[in-house]
Amino acid sequence: MTVSTSLRPDQRLIRTCREELWSALRDGDEHAAATAVFAGLEDGVPAEAVLMEVIAPSQARVGQEWAANRMTVAQEHVATVINERVIAALAHHPAGRVEPRHARVAVACVEGEWHALPARLLSEVLRLRGWRVDFLGAHVPTPHLIAHLHRTGPEAVLLSASIPTHLPTAHAAITACMAAGVPMLAGGAAFGADGRYARSLGATEWAADAATVAELLAAGLPRPDPTAMHHPIEDLPHLADQEYTMIAQSRSRLVKETLAELEERFLPMREYSSRQRRHTAEDIAHVADYLATALYVDDQELFTAFIGWTAGILTARGVPARSLALTLDVLDSQLKDFPRARALLERAGHGLRPDPHIPVPGNGKPA
Numbered sequence: 001m002t003v004s005t006s007l008r009p010d011q012r013l014i015r016t017c018r019e020e021l022w023s024a025l026r027d028g029d030e031h032a033a034a035t036a037v038f039a040g041l042e043d044g045v046p047a048e049a050v051l052m053e054v055i056a057p058s059q060a061r062v063g064q065e066w067a068a069n070r071m072t073v074a075q076e077h078v079a080t081v082i083n084e085r086v087i088a089a090l091a092h093h094p095a096g097r098v099e100p101r102h103a104r105v106a107v108a109c110v111e112g113e114w115h116a117l118p119a120r121l122l123s124e125v126l127r128l129r130g131w132r133v134d135f136l137g138a139h140v141p142t143p144h145l146i147a148h149l150h151r152t153g154p155e156a157v158l159l160s161a162s163i164p165t166h167l168p169t170a171h172a173a174i175t176a177c178m179a180a181g182v183p184m185l186a187g188g189a190a191f192g193a194d195g196r197y198a199r200s201l202g203a204t205e206w207a208a209d210a211a212t213v214a215e216l217l218a219a220g221l222p223r224p225d226p227t228a229m230h231h232p233i234e235d236l237p238h239l240a241d242q243e244y245t246m247i248a249q250s251r252s253r254l255v256k257e258t259l260a261e262l263e264e265r266f267l268p269m270r271e272y273s274s275r276q277r278r279h280t281a282e283d284i285a286h287v288a289d290y291l292a293t294a295l296y297v298d299d300q301e302l303f304t305a306f307i308g309w310t311a312g313i314l315t316a317r318g319v320p321a322r323s324l325a326l327t328l329d330v331l332d333s334q335l336k337d338f339p340r341a342r343a344l345l346e347r348a349g350h351g352l353r354p355d356p357h358i359p360v361p362g363n364g365k366p367a
């Protein structure tokens, strides 16, 4: 392999290690993956760089390949499991062993969140930096997290969420941890690239990565006052209009009715197999969940970004984005009494281009 000589030596090593890990992940070869990572460590790549500059970007690349339909779901799962095993092996490699010298912290994924690997990477970096880390893993129900805090008294809780639809649950977890008097540091893709949702949901802090977390912890996070009476609605006064609550509560009915009306209006659906129909129902449920979440945090960008992302996924799989525009239109017609929801639907719909090749019943005008 040729590498540019303009790169610093450690960057060259990192790049070689990353490329070797990637080819092992693509082949589903766990031994080759571990060999690539151990070779990097033995050549002098620091363990933290292996985690953050080799494994993390390889994992993100798995997602990009899946989204572009160049990797199957099964290949994605295999690659993720291999990365998890490699991270575990690294923790037990001599280059990855560090005695704790700082206080204890708890790292947990919000309830419903199955993306544990980002939180695992965070935990391992903090461990390498001398923190004593309790990694609670994926999908941690808030009552169990609180019980853990009472039992172990950590310096801070680090909450991870990758999927924005977990933000309402994250809000409950943040409120509960603060009420328990433990600082809450939130992170992960769900909280927005700039951490805006962590702040609006009342977290003590937000950080983009483990290195920043380590700095914030070293500086000391302010401890919340457990006696202060705080109601979640104070963070999000717009919830008083009840749009979020009503849409979240009527989700199943909304999905069912949207599916039925879509069948009337989107002619290709009449030829759908039961599997295609099930996928369409799942897609509608995701749209309804993101709509409810955007109402919860009162943020257009959250919904528009999701619709743009879904359109990209559908297009990569040969499904016309026209069906998505129609879904938004059908939802709009069912939510006449929800002005905030309708504004979200309308603006997100503007970004979707109608496909002129798809037959439209009625007046044939794009929705």
Ligand code: B12
Pocket: 056, 057, 059, 060, 061, 062, 063, 064, 066, 067, 076, 077, 080, 112, 113, 114, 115, 116, 117, 118, 119, 121, 122, 158, 159, 160, 161, 162, 163, 164, 185, 186, 187, 188, 189, 206, 207, 208, 209, 210, 213, 306, 309
């Ligand atoms: C692996 C994976 C899975 C695995 C997770 C297994 C595991 N053990 O983690 C499984 C198969 C379970 C899964 C399921 C789903 N997934 Co998935 N998944 C991924 C994938 C490919 C990698 C995630 C990852 O590890 N990324 C690498 C890490 C390093 O990056 P990161 O997430 O940005 O994390 C960094 C920072 O955010 C930060 N960080 C993270 N947490 C925290 C916390 C704190 C406190 C701090 C300070 C920092 C911090 O540090 C990390 C390191 O730098 C991503 C694609 C991607 N690009 O990330 C999709 C992805 C996240 N998944 C996605 C989706 C849609 C799903 C599903 C809904 C699919 C489905 N239809 O069922 C489900 C949802 C499950 C659930 N309820 O949680 C979408 C989300 C899109 C969106 N609009 O939000 C993505 C982006 C795929 C894509 N390309 O579109 N997934």
